[in-house]
Amino acid sequence: MITIGQLAGYVGVTIKAVRVYHDKGLLAEPERDASGYRRYTARDAIDLIKIKTLAQAGVPLARIKELLAADPDEFSAALGDVDAALRAKAAEIRRTRARIAQLRSGDRLFVTEDVADYLDALRELGIGKRTIEMERDGWILMQATNPDDAATWIADKLDALRDPEFVALYREFDAAFDWAPDDPRLAELAERSQRWMEQREQAERAETPSDPGAAQLAAESAEQLSPAWDELTSLARRRSRRGRSGN
Incomplete structure (x- = not known):
């Protein structure tokens, strides 16, 4: 005859576990002896080993009693x-x-692998977290509303990253977020950007998809946060109108 502590030690479980098995009706609980202790037999040890084995195998406690019988x-x-x-x-x-x-993995939960790769590339280029988050939010919108155009756009963006001039322009755009709207560098940046886009369109001899409404929404959101970016957009529009008019 052994005590509950000895039984638990022999089988390799805690005393608390033995008591849980008692409460669940899996292991019979012996009466106390004259000294007030419960005494367990070899049969109890065998039953406890079976219970432990089934429990460790993943059998729910609610089913162990059924299996034992x-x-x-x-x-x-x-x-x-x-x-x-x-x-x-x-x-x-x-x-x-x-x-x-x-x-x-962050971005990869919300965007395609190509977009996530593009965002990772921007991080490697040292582009700021704020700009990357705006890019990500814009792509989330575009992929949800214009998935076909978004796929074409991201392929174009990934290709553009191979161009050192595009990378230089992107870094400057990132820095320009905090510039004053009357900063003279904005005009030069707008001119360089337009020149790069015109050269790229001529080289590719193909039109990229029209700017999806979602992309415009994302761009407008960014402009509201940055007066300098708002001014860059205005400069680009004015230059585009002059280009179409031939002036």
């Missing part, structure tokens, strides 16, 4: 049910872990 065929069928439930749970865990991995 089952005949071999019933035991096998019940374990099949438990195994199916565990496989379903494992699949759900894998889906949850994949979701967590996506969350950790």
